[in-house]
Amino acid sequence: MVTVWLGPVAPPLKGHTDHFKFIKSFTDFIFITSYHSHTKTTLKYLQDALSRISSNIHLFLPYHNSYSMTKIPKIHSLLYNIKCISEMACGINSDTEKSDAAHQDLIHDGLRSSNKVNYIPQMLQWETRLYHIKTRVSILLHIVKLDPLLPQTANCRNLLLGDSLVSTKSSPGLKPGINSVMRKCNTIATLAFPEGISILEFKVDALTSYFSTFQADTSPCLDLRPSGSRALWAIRQKIYRANGITATLQQHNDPDPVPVQKTTCVEKWCGQGN
Amino acid sequence: MVKDGWSPRCEICPDDMSDCPHRPRLRQLQQYLDLSTKAAKEVGMWKFADCPNFADAHPGCNIVSCMNVDQLHQLQKGLIKDHTWEWIVSFLKDIYGQEKGLDLIDERFSIIPRFSTIRQFGDTTLPMGNHGPVPSPRIW
Numbered sequence: 001m002v003t004v005w006l007g008p009v010a011p012p013l014k015g016h017t018d019h020f021k022f023i024k025s026f027t028d029f030i031f032i033t034s035y036h037s038h039t040k041t042t043l044k045y046l047q048d049a050l051s052r053i054s055s056n057i058h059l060f061l062p063y064h065n066s067y068s069m070t071k072i073p074k075i076h077s078l079l080y081n082i083k084c085i086s087e088m089a090c091g092i093n094s095d096t097e098k099s100d101a102a103h104q105d106l107i108h109d110g111l112r113s114s115n116k117v118n119y120i121p122q123m124l125q126w127e128t129r130l131y132h133i134k135t136r137v138s139i140l141l142h143i144v145k146l147d148p149l150l151p152q153t154a155n156c157r158n159l160l161l162g163d164s165l166v167s168t169k170s171s172p173g174l175k176p177g178i179n180s181v182m183r184k185c186n187t188i189a190t191l192a193f194p195e196g197i198s199i200l201e202f203k204v205d206a207l208t209s210y211f212s213t214f215q216a217d218t219s220p221c222l223d224l225r226p227s228g229s230r231a232l233w234a235i236r237q238k239i240y241r242a243n244g245i246t247a248t249l250q251q252h253n254d255p256d257p258v259p260v261q262k263t264t265c266v267e268k269w270c271g272q273g274n
Numbered sequence: 275m276v277k278d279g280w281s282p283r284c285e286i287c288p289d290d291m292s293d294c295p296h297r298p299r300l301r302q303l304q305q306y307l308d309l310s311t312k313a314a315k316e317v318g319m320w321k322f323a324d325c326p327n328f329a330d331a332h333p334g335c336n337i338v339s340c341m342n343v344d345q346l347h348q349l350q351k352g353l354i355k356d357h358t359w360e361w362i363v364s365f366l367k368d369i370y371g372q373e374k375g376l377d378l379i380d381e382r383f384s385i386i387p388r389f390s391t392i393r394q395f396g397d398t399t400l401p402m403g404n405h406g407p408v409p410s411p412r413i414w
Contacts, residue, residue: 002354008382012366012375019365026358030349060361063368071279071288074352077343080283084342094342 025052280318282341303329
């Protein structure tokens with residue numbers, strides 16, 4: 001939200017420079033506080049943003065419920081943000097975003113999928129199944145991406161197609177993940193691997209790549225930008241083309257074209273128009 | 275203390291947070307040892323008869339100075355979602371009217387190009403009101 005909100009908000013606010021300055025300084029403040037390391041210069045940027053916030057915040061005074069900025073300790077705590085950073089390093093250290101997300105994913109969704117009666121064993125079983133499904137999906141995806149010409153790769157692709165994880169012309173696929181599998185209510189019995197796949201090396205490689213994606217970006221668009229050379233990207237594109245996955249180039253303001261895999265993602269928050 | 279609107283760092287009253295005439299005094303738990311229950315409540319501290327004071331058992335430890343600012347709940351969800359975004363929406367409603375202000379923002383958010391690290395808002399900005407925390411740190 002903070003990443004993109006200046007662009008949509010700027011044109012309607014044309015002619016109201018001070019209002020936009022407040023929003024921009026607010027964005028500056030949040031981005032600079034989330035830096036992973038700070039110097040005196042960045043702390044000075046923070047101080048500048050804070051002074052711009054405090055000089056323009058009165059513009060939005062009539063739009064607050066109580067017509068005054070009192071009793072908002074969050075705004076008051078901005079004053080101590082710089083001091084906290086200088087005393088206790090960057091603010092990311094005390095960020096609760098990841099733990100909150102884990103609470104949302106594992107606790108809330110698990111409780112919702114239980115029948116609310118003796119729910120703890122049900123939640124534990126649900127999470128166990130969740131990780132089994134996730135592991136299976138990652139192993140199958142790894143086998144498909146590794147070598148598309150192997151004979152057993154077709155079986156893996158069919159299994160993934162059965163879970164609607166790969167997009168085709170007839171059926172637009174969902175985001176490769178657990179939600180689509182859970183939505184289709186697949187039973188655990190269908191989660192067997194095809195014959196000839198039970199090679200230990202495959203599983204170890206796939207599990208390694210699966211655990212290495214914990215810190216990776218979970219965005220809906222899969223960025224296929226090569227980390228190495230452009231030749232590597234060409235090879236990877238050939239593999240994707242052999243698998244029938246279309247890869248398109250999206251041209252942004254960035255001079256370097258960013259190849260992004262075209263997926264039709266159905267996100268969790270789509271369709272919640274309330 | 276924080277739940278009731280008091281600042282954990284200084285003794286400013288929640289009613290004076292907009293324009294405080296003087297610089298508020300920073301909290302030192304040792305100062306509250308000899309205060310009565312009523313006097314301590316005026317600076318945002320609560321004393322209970324059956325609960326020992328923290329400063330008694332930990333002399334020299336100023337626990338309130340260890341309270342860091344929570345990025346997610348105070349800055350991103352707290353200030354932007356609860357306050358700043360509502361101010362902007364009501365300001366645009368004042369300028370362009372009740373319906374057109376929201377339509378303008380919805381239209382602008384829907385034409386954001388698809389990018390790997392940017393969230394897609396679809397054709398309405400309403401979902402951002404009821405979503406929880408998300409794993410990607412750059413979404414908000």
